[in-house]
Amino acid sequence: MADAVKNQDYVDPRPPVVGPGLDFRSITQKIADIVLMRGFKKGWVFGFAIVFLGSIMLFNTIAYLVLKGVGIWGNNIPVGWAFDIINFVWWIGIGHAGTLISAILLLLRQSWRNSINRFAEAMTLFAVACAGMFPALHTGRPWVDYWLFPIPNTMQMWPNFRSPLMWDVFAVTTYFTVSLLFWFMGLIPDFASLRDTAKKKWQKILFGILAMGWRGDAKHWHRYETAYLLLAGLSTPLVLSVHSVVSFDFATGIVPGWHTTIFPPYFVAGAIYAGFAMVLTLAIPVRKYYHLEDFITLRHIRNCCKVMLATGLIVAYGYLMEQFFSWYSSSTYEMFMMKNRMFGPYGYMYWILILCNILIPQLLWWKKMRDNLAVIFIICMFINVGMWLERFVIIVMSLNRDFTPSAWYMYRPTIFDFTMFFGTVGFFLTCMFLFIRFVPMIPIFEMKTLLPEAQVDEKKVEDLENGKAPVGATPLPQFGD
Secondary structure, three states: OHHHHHHOOOOOOOOOOOOOOOOHHHHHHHHHHHHHOOOOOHHHHHHHHHHHHHHHHHHHHHHHHHHHOHHHOOOOOOOOOOHHHHHHHHHHHHOHHHHHHHHHHHHOOOHHHHHOHHHHHHHHHHHHHHHHHHHHHHOOOHHHHHHHOOOOOOOOOOOOOOOHHHHHHHHHHHHHHHHHHHHHHHHHHHHHHHHHHOOOHHHHHHHHHHHOOOOOOHHHHHHHHHHHHHHHHHHHHHHHHHHHHHHHHHHOOOOOOOOOOOHHHHHHHHHHHHHHHHHHHHHHHHHHHOOOOOOOOHHHHHHHHHHHHHHHHHHHHHHHHHHHHHHHOOOHHHHHHHHHHHHOOOHHHHHHHHHHHHHHHHHHHOHHHHOOHHHHHHHHHHHHHHHHHHHHHHHHHHHOOOOOHHHOOOOOOOHHHHHHHHHHHHHHHHHHHHHHHHOOOOOHHHHHOOOHHHOOOHHHHHHHHOOOOOOOOOOOOOOOO
């Protein structure tokens, strides 16, 4: 009886990473049709029109900001860093899930990443583009921001490498460059598939140029896999380094609430937490609208929820340690800072933050909640809001009441702070709409590797190489035959 049970085929109780009934041809057709379809769906046009209004609002705000100066924002003394740096850190955090899904899960050989990695990579690029706007405009003279780069110039000015602004420039530009190369590298085989599938001549020419002469032979695949793994290896440290460097903007200061060594891991965990929440916020409606249930299955959504649950607990631990540090330090300023966070004029934001980031996500412990897409979407929206409030609490509530009460001043954002922030949200979604429509949002060739017929039985290959072919099969020719 035991032998019979032992010899039974193992059935994985988890949902599959790819739906049943798909083959090589149907995968190519279903994904390529979204890009090569004629015209636009009404829902896509309606959604694009709404988010594009947000982009227009952003461009108008930037134009007015350059004309009038940063005084149109609510920044003051002592809150010199306000919405612009809050949004910068928030957007950088959102981009972290793409690198983790693409690079780290690739190196760990996690097959469930294949359906959402390109979606997350695109999200990373657009989020970093939104983040870069804020420090660039915060300098007050964005037309001379090239002075931040270590290039010779006629004024013989060199950057101050002790400035946290310089650390951000190098960290973010490196992150964006490697992420862009990683994203485009993965698209090359799919551009070739679109080139071969397209019926219109201009599409064949366009995708042929983007495919860079890809023919799919063994030499191409060998070079592709080598380069892809190298870029994944470069991207992996960036998951930890980029947001750690961003956290140094605060941790190297002496402001109460900032001067702590827990900030790097605390910020990295928060970034992954916010990034996965944004991935699900976008993936759930896209999955429904384009009928991609066979590609983005419940397994992907459950795994993302588990990652959010784990990183959310790390974030909760960070909040608890902040409380402990303020008490253990016996510093009057640290203890007042924490008391001000909880019961000061902005205290309600702190408790909303605890509700959004710690209490509500605990629903994900229940399997029924992890299978309910509406509940997951709502939880992700709470996390998105909560992570923004976390940056507000860290920055504004640590600055507005500093060491000297005579220097205290309340921060109140202006209408231009809000138009700038919601404008970047519109710009981000505009880029995502264009990406979904004109680029394969799911890797065609990576999805094919998940099909049963694409799996290679290594034992059978080894037997064939050793001449131990099964009955009726022709053994591989040996050397000298």
